[in-house]
Amino acid sequence: MLGWALTFLIIALIAAALGFGGLAGTAVGIAKLIFVVALILFALSIVANIIRR
Template sequence: MLGWALTFLIVALIAGALGFGGIAGASAGIAQILFVLFLVLFVVAMIARAVRGRAPY
């Protein structure tokens, strides 16, 4: 999922540099949503791992 967020970020940067404002805005929005979703899932996984009693490596 982080890979998709980075992909959309790169698409947004390229589209913004070429002057495609609508595409850049949409891609940046998708990248932000995916990145936040990735962070939330990461935190949930860390909490679940801590509750089970396993030490994080």
């Protein structure tokens, strides 16, 4: 998931450099969303691992 977030971030940087502001904003929003979901899933996996022990 972090790979996808990084991909969208790179797309946003390239789009911003080329002047596509709308596309860049959308790509940044998607990257943020994927990053937050990845962090939540990581935290849940840590909590589940602690509970299993």
